[in-house]
Amino acid sequence: MAGPLEGIKVLELSRTLAGPFCSMQLADMGAEVVKVEQPGIGDETRSYIPPEINGESTYFMSLNKNKKGITLNLKTDEGQRIVKQLVKDSDVLIENFRNGTMEKFGLGYDVLKEINPRLVYCAVSGFGRTGPMKDEPAYDLLMQGFGGFMSVTGEAGGAPVRAGYSIVDLATGLYASLGVVLALLAREKSGKGQYVESSLLETIVSLTNYLGQGVLATGKVPGRLGSAHPNLVPYQAFETKDGHVIIAVPNDWLWRKMCVALELHDLKDHPKYAVNVNRVANREELVGILTEYTKSKESSEIIERLKGAGIPSGPINDIAQLLEHPQVQYREMIQEVEHPTIGMLKMLGVPLKLSDTPGSVRKAPPLLSENTDDVLTTLGYSLEDIADFKEKGII
Structure with a gap:
C-alpha cells in the first residue's frame, strides 16, 4: 500500500537534526525526498562519530532513511541553476540555513515561488526569520537553556542538566512536518504554495505548555523536581x-x-x-x-x-531494553532495510500507524552523493555534463 504522501516531491536543503528530521517524517509517509549535501563533506552529522557502522555515522542514519542523496555546490552558478530546475517539479523545499543564506544564493522564497507558485517553502531556524535575534546561532543545548527547559530539569538544588534527547530539535522537526502537510492541504483549496516557518525558539515556548500557562496566570516560577510532577503526587x-x-x-x-x-x-x-x-x-x-x-x-x-x-x-529501562521489548517489536518499531555497504541494517520504524495508507521503511540512508547521477540524468544532463560538473566541484 502506498503512503499518504506518495507523489509528493520534497527537495531538502537542510542538515544536522531539525530539518532532516522534518523531511524524514515526510519520506516515511511516502514522499520522494531528494537530500542535497555539500560535495566531499555532506551533512555535518556524517562526521558525528562514534557510534558508527562500517564507517557510517549512526547519527546521520537516524535522520535520513527513505531519502535519495545528491551533492551540489550551492555557491556556484550551475549548482544554483540545478536547484531551480529541481524546484520546478518539487512540491516542498525544506532549508535550515542561517538567515539570509538562501537569498545570498539567489534561492530565497521570493525567487523560487516565481519559478513554482505551488511550492511549499519550509524554513527551519533557531530564533525565527524575523525579530532582534533572527541572526543568532541556535543549537538544541543552547535552546534548552534559553527556553527554560533546564530550569525545570534535574534534581531540586542541583546543577542544570540537559535532557537526554535533543528534544527541542526533534520537536521543531515535527512542527515543521506538520506545517508542511497543512500547507499542502491548503494548496488543495487555493492552488498556491506558501512560506512555512518552524523555529527552535517557538517550539520550546510551545513546549512549556502547562508550566508556561501557570506562570502567565500566577507569576510563580516552577523549579526542578527531579522525576516528580509539579501538579501531582505521587x-x-x-x-x-x-x-x-x-x-x-x-x-x-x-x-x-x-x-x-x-x-x-x-x-x-x-x-x-x-x-x-x-x-x-x-x-x-x-x-x-x-x-x-x-x-x-x-x-x-x-x-x-x-x-x-x-x-x-x-x-x-535503558534504551537497549526498550528496543528489545516485545511490545516495541510487535508494533514494528524496529525494521530492517538493505544498506549498500553494511548489508541488512536495523532501523527505527514509523511511529504513526495509518490503516489504509501506512508509512514504511523502504530505503536505507544514502551514501554521500549516492543518487546524484540518477537525479541529474532525469533533469536532462548527459554523462559528459555530469563528469564536467564533478571535475569543476559543482557536484
Missing part, C-alpha cells in the same frame, strides 16, 4: 531494593487503590494525603514515607502489585 520514580520504579497516581481514586494495593491503609484517608491538593502541599513528607516503603521491596513486586490493581507503574 507521580515520580521511587527507589527500591534493587533499583527504581515509576509510580504514577494522577487522581484521588487511583491514590486510594494504590494504598490498598501496597497495604498502606493508614495513608488512604489521612487528611494530609487523601486529596491531591494536600498531597502536593505535603509532597516532601509523603514522598519520604513512600520511599521508606519502596526501598524495602523489589521493583518487580511493586510493579506486580500496582499493575494488578490497575495503577500506572513501570520500570526505568
Whole structure:
C-alpha cells in the first residue's frame, strides 16, 4: 500500500537534526525526498562519530532513511541553476540555513515561488526569520537553556542538566512536518504554495505548555523536581531494593487503590494525603514515607502489585531494553532495510500507524552523493555534463 504522501516531491536543503528530521517524517509517509549535501563533506552529522557502522555515522542514519542523496555546490552558478530546475517539479523545499543564506544564493522564497507558485517553502531556524535575534546561532543545548527547559530539569538544588534527547530539535522537526502537510492541504483549496516557518525558539515556548500557562496566570516560577510532577503526587520514580520504579497516581481514586494495593491503609484517608491538593502541599513528607516503603521491596513486586490493581507503574529501562521489548517489536518499531555497504541494517520504524495508507521503511540512508547521477540524468544532463560538473566541484 502506498503512503499518504506518495507523489509528493520534497527537495531538502537542510542538515544536522531539525530539518532532516522534518523531511524524514515526510519520506516515511511516502514522499520522494531528494537530500542535497555539500560535495566531499555532506551533512555535518556524517562526521558525528562514534557510534558508527562500517564507517557510517549512526547519527546521520537516524535522520535520513527513505531519502535519495545528491551533492551540489550551492555557491556556484550551475549548482544554483540545478536547484531551480529541481524546484520546478518539487512540491516542498525544506532549508535550515542561517538567515539570509538562501537569498545570498539567489534561492530565497521570493525567487523560487516565481519559478513554482505551488511550492511549499519550509524554513527551519533557531530564533525565527524575523525579530532582534533572527541572526543568532541556535543549537538544541543552547535552546534548552534559553527556553527554560533546564530550569525545570534535574534534581531540586542541583546543577542544570540537559535532557537526554535533543528534544527541542526533534520537536521543531515535527512542527515543521506538520506545517508542511497543512500547507499542502491548503494548496488543495487555493492552488498556491506558501512560506512555512518552524523555529527552535517557538517550539520550546510551545513546549512549556502547562508550566508556561501557570506562570502567565500566577507569576510563580516552577523549579526542578527531579522525576516528580509539579501538579501531582505521587507521580515520580521511587527507589527500591534493587533499583527504581515509576509510580504514577494522577487522581484521588487511583491514590486510594494504590494504598490498598501496597497495604498502606493508614495513608488512604489521612487528611494530609487523601486529596491531591494536600498531597502536593505535603509532597516532601509523603514522598519520604513512600520511599521508606519502596526501598524495602523489589521493583518487580511493586510493579506486580500496582499493575494488578490497575495503577500506572513501570520500570526505568535503558534504551537497549526498550528496543528489545516485545511490545516495541510487535508494533514494528524496529525494521530492517538493505544498506549498500553494511548489508541488512536495523532501523527505527514509523511511529504513526495509518490503516489504509501506512508509512514504511523502504530505503536505507544514502551514501554521500549516492543518487546524484540518477537525479541529474532525469533533469536532462548527459554523462559528459555530469563528469564536467564533478571535475569543476559543482557536484
